[in-house]
Amino acid sequence: MDPSDNYETGSARYASLLRQIPAVDELLTRPALRALEAHAGRRLVREAARQVLAQLRVHIMAGETGAPSVEEIETQVVEATGAASEFSLCPVINASGVILHTNLGRAPLAEEALRHVVEAARNYSNLEYDLEKGARGKRDIHTDRLFTRLLGAEASLVVNNNAAAVFLALNSLGEGGEVIISRGELVEIGGSFRIPDICAKSGAILREVGTTNRTRLADYAGAIHERTRALVRVHPSNFRMVGFTERPGLPELVDLARRSNLWLIEDLGSGSIVDLAPLGIGGEPPVAESLKAGVDVVTFSGDKLLGGPQAGILTGRREPLARIRKNPLYRALRVDKLTIAALEATVALYLRGDTGSIPALRMIHLKKEEIAPRAARLAERLARLPGLSVNLEDGESVIGGGSTPGQSLPARLVAVTHARLSASDLESRLRAHRPPVITRVERDRLLLDLRTVFEDQEDPLAEAFERATTNDER
Numbered sequence: 001m002d003p004s005d006n007y008e009t010g011s012a013r014y015a016s017l018l019r020q021i022p023a024v025d026e027l028l029t030r031p032a033l034r035a036l037e038a039h040a041g042r043r044l045v046r047e048a049a050r051q052v053l054a055q056l057r058v059h060i061m062a063g064e065t066g067a068p069s070v071e072e073i074e075t076q077v078v079e080a081t082g083a084a085s086e087f088s089l090c091p092v093i094n095a096s097g098v099i100l101h102t103n104l105g106r107a108p109l110a111e112e113a114l115r116h117v118v119e120a121a122r123n124y125s126n127l128e129y130d131l132e133k134g135a136r137g138k139r140d141i142h143t144d145r146l147f148t149r150l151l152g153a154e155a156s157l158v159v160n161n162n163a164a165a166v167f168l169a170l171n172s173l174g175e176g177g178e179v180i181i182s183r184g185e186l187v188e189i190g191g192s193f194r195i196p197d198i199c200a201k202s203g204a205i206l207r208e209v210g211t212t213n214r215t216r217l218a219d220y221a222g223a224i225h226e227r228t229r230a231l232v233r234v235h236p237s238n239f240r241m242v243g244f245t246e247r248p249g250l251p252e253l254v255d256l257a258r259r260s261n262l263w264l265i266e267d268l269g270s271g272s273i274v275d276l277a278p279l280g281i282g283g284e285p286p287v288a289e290s291l292k293a294g295v296d297v298v299t300f301s302g303d304k305l306l307g308g309p310q311a312g313i314l315t316g317r318r319e320p321l322a323r324i325r326k327n328p329l330y331r332a333l334r335v336d337k338l339t340i341a342a343l344e345a346t347v348a349l350y351l352r353g354d355t356g357s358i359p360a361l362r363m364i365h366l367k368k369e370e371i372a373p374r375a376a377r378l379a380e381r382l383a384r385l386p387g388l389s390v391n392l393e394d395g396e397s398v399i400g401g402g403s404t405p406g407q408s409l410p411a412r413l414v415a416v417t418h419a420r421l422s423a424s425d426l427e428s429r430l431r432a433h434r435p436p437v438i439t440r441v442e443r444d445r446l447l448l449d450l451r452t453v454f455e456d457q458e459d460p461l462a463e464a465f466e467r468a469t470t471n472d473e474r
């Protein structure tokens with residue numbers, strides 16, 4: 001406590017200001033807030049009022065403000081209620097050119113998938129009901145038959161994500177024994193997924209073989225003993241090794257696993273269904289190739305190159321998959337009916353040969369020549385806005401999602417600068433807009449890549465620029 005006169009007079013002044021602030025209940029009787037309660041709900045409005053008044057007291061005590069009018073307070077409560085009733089998860093316009101942007105939700109779903117999700121969500125379904133027998137059925141049959149057709153697998157299972165798929169495979173087939181993994185494949189995929197950690201949690205003992213850059217078949221063979229359960233191969237999704245490197249081919253590993261009576265598990269990560277080589281994108285082996293080579297269990301993500309919902313797919317031979325299905329952990333990691341619906345509809349598009357309807361694949365296959373006229377149209381529109389200088393330039397989009405590292409797709413970019421705002425100011429204004437627009441900043445220019453922008457988002461994108469550049473005084 002400060003006993004000085006100054007404090008006394010100051011505190012008396014604050015006390016009188018604080019007395020002018022209305023009580024929450026009094027504030028809530030105001031007609032505008034009553035009306036607001038009718039659609040936002042009493043609870044949210046009351047909370048907002050409390051929060052606004054509490055903040056006001058803090059500002060008054062800090063000497064930052066006098067006592068505002070009740071009308072001003074009311075406006076603040078309306079705004080705070082509006083902010084509190086907005087959904088936290090909101091759609092964004094992805095102008096970054098990163099197609100499977102993990103932070104932006106990876107693959108957008110196909111219209112067919114959305115329709116099937118809505119249908120499954122709105123109604124009861126035969127999720128676990130055998131309509132022929134009139135008895136309890138299994139939820140995995142819905143996707144199992146499709147993956148069998150699409151990939152030539154004997155059996156498949158779907159879990160929450162690929163991290164769960166790898167964990168479940170290691171636990172089901174390796175717990176209590178050893179699994180052999182090359183030192184060059186002990187990868188980390190985005191922070192919380194590290195192969196050695198997942199392996200440790202699965203109860204399988206990791207036996208590292210070879211070196212970072214070179215591992216030979218003899219290294220695997222030399223590490224096998226009576227407690228070995230599986231050979232594990234991991235696709236080094238998000239980095240590329242070049243130079244003096246070596247790892248055995250899949251057929252050799254399959255052969256070694258068979259001869260030694262071991263499982264061969266392969267974590268493919270991105271799980272490419274269509275061959276991307278014609279686009280000049282290498283290093284993403286198609287899932288079907290691994291199955292054809294004889295891998296027992298292949299795992300991959302549903303929302304990377306497959307372009308479906310977040311999911312982890314385990315696919316391969318009947319016997320190991322039956323074991324995995326029996327694991328009680330499968331019950332804990334399995335997916336819900338909405339994921340099954342989205343996945344089923346996405347895979348059905350592959351079977352129909354209609355991959356153009358899968359947004360992520362369509363974006364991957366877009367040619368620079370197809371993006372260029374859209375970029376030109378947007379550039380023309382943005383150039384009319386005051387303060388903006390707009391150029392078109394060649395650049396690159398990336399697939400992302402921890403796939404195809406160091407590789408890119410040729411793109412036509414819109415480069416924007418502003419007379420007064422820095423590129424990062426402009427970037428943050430666009431990010432604050434609703435819907436938020438996510439862009440790239442490079443060498444103090446804002447770059448827009450329309451590869452990842454849906455055509456019906458072009459208007460809202462241009463409007464976001466209008467707002468960002470006209471509200472110059474913010």
Ligand SMILES: *Cc1c(COP(=O)(O)O)cnc(C)c1O
Pocket residue numbers: 161162163164166189193234235236237238267268269270300301302311312401402
């Ligand atoms: C992406 C990836 C994972 C994790 O998959 P999620 O679906 O994100 O859980 C695991 N392994 C590899 C090799 C990956 O590329």
